[in-house]
Amino acid sequence: MALSCGGKCVKFFLVVINLIFMLLGLGILIPGILMLADVDVINDEVLPLLQQLSFGALNVGDLAKNLSVTLIVFGAFVLIVSTLGCCGAFCQQKCCLIIYAIVVLVFFLAKLVVVILWIVMNDKIQSWMKTELLKQLQTNYQKDDLTTHEISTAWNYMFMSLSCCGVTAVTGTTNDFDSSAWINGGNNGGKEIPIFCCTGVTASNYASTTNAACTDTVTSGYHTKGCYDATYDALSSYSTAFIIVGVLTLLVEIVAFVGAIIIIKNGGEDGTGLSGAAKMV
Incomplete structure (x- = not known):
């Protein structure tokens, strides 16, 4: 009976976690839409200048242009995954939960790598961008029209x-x-x-x-x-929201992964699969 009550609590908790996950997905999706609509930061007139700033094989113009679209796609994908996890937990579908657990783990590891790289390279990127902007101004600014x-x-x-x-x-x-x-x-x-x-x-x-x-x-x-400061401030107004949402998402992903594993494990131990576990609870 204790196991059944525990499984029931985990199931409820995982449903709640995925509802929060849906909100975090919207937290990524909405700023992405707002950034796409913000013509002051990224527009067709300023884009040729940003495309002159190259970092390895990449250029800032293409990254800036595609970042908002990437965030929109990523936010929508998070919504889909959280829906999968919510349905899998509520209906106790083992296949859905296994897929959900794998995707969440991959998400967590990928974002953890991105966060570490950002922390390590942030100062270097800022210094590079300021130097490149100054170089472009002094080399390519020619006309006051x-x-x-x-x-x-x-x-x-x-x-x-x-x-x-x-x-x-x-x-x-x-x-x-x-x-x-x-x-x-x-x-x-x-x-x-x-x-x-x-x-x-x-x-x-x-x-x-x-x-x-x-x-x-x-x-x-x-x-x-x-x-440089104006561009940095404009982008920082979005980065604060992304950092907060990103940290919360990482924490939620850990809890969601553990919850999914617990439900899968409990279902297997019953010997009757997750459908049998549902009847017991």
Whole structure:
């Protein structure tokens, strides 16, 4: 009788765990949808610039573009797996529980590896990204408009959409643009920073906007945040949610795997299979 009561409690607990799992799946799915819809971080105008940032065989543009889709697919898959586990526990279907336990274990190990790699490589990735952004700005930023040069246009859209200027924070006439092709090539027309670094500038009014205090003397009216910090902050607003959901998911997966194994084991010990265990409880 004690075993039957214990099995019944585990069964109930596993159903509850998988209901929580469903919520965590939504916790991955919804931020993925929001990131896909957030045109300030990832859009067609800024994408050419991100695609210039290569890390080994990968580039940041493709990773950023596909990350939200990956999260949506992953969140949907978690919902399917949790439904499988919930049905397997409630109906005590051995086949469903075995498949569920294997999938959960693989999920747990894969995510554990990803978390460890992220912790180990996070500082290195941040340093690399800032260095690459600065290199791209100084090498490829050439035009202060939205039509002449694709990479320059991408930078200009980034300045407007993220309210930033340069890679590191601009504090005066000495800044990241000093070594850029825009100034060294004589395309700056006496400006120290592009008009797109000025507040209130949009894609529709930039050609008719002048602000010497911003572009020439860099004393007022310009975006004070660097684009590296602006990009990092924008992505961090999503990463906090992903970290919380990810940690909770790992804990739930451990409990869910143990619960599934207990129900499978108890079903086998009865000698009548899980259907016989269901009758006993």
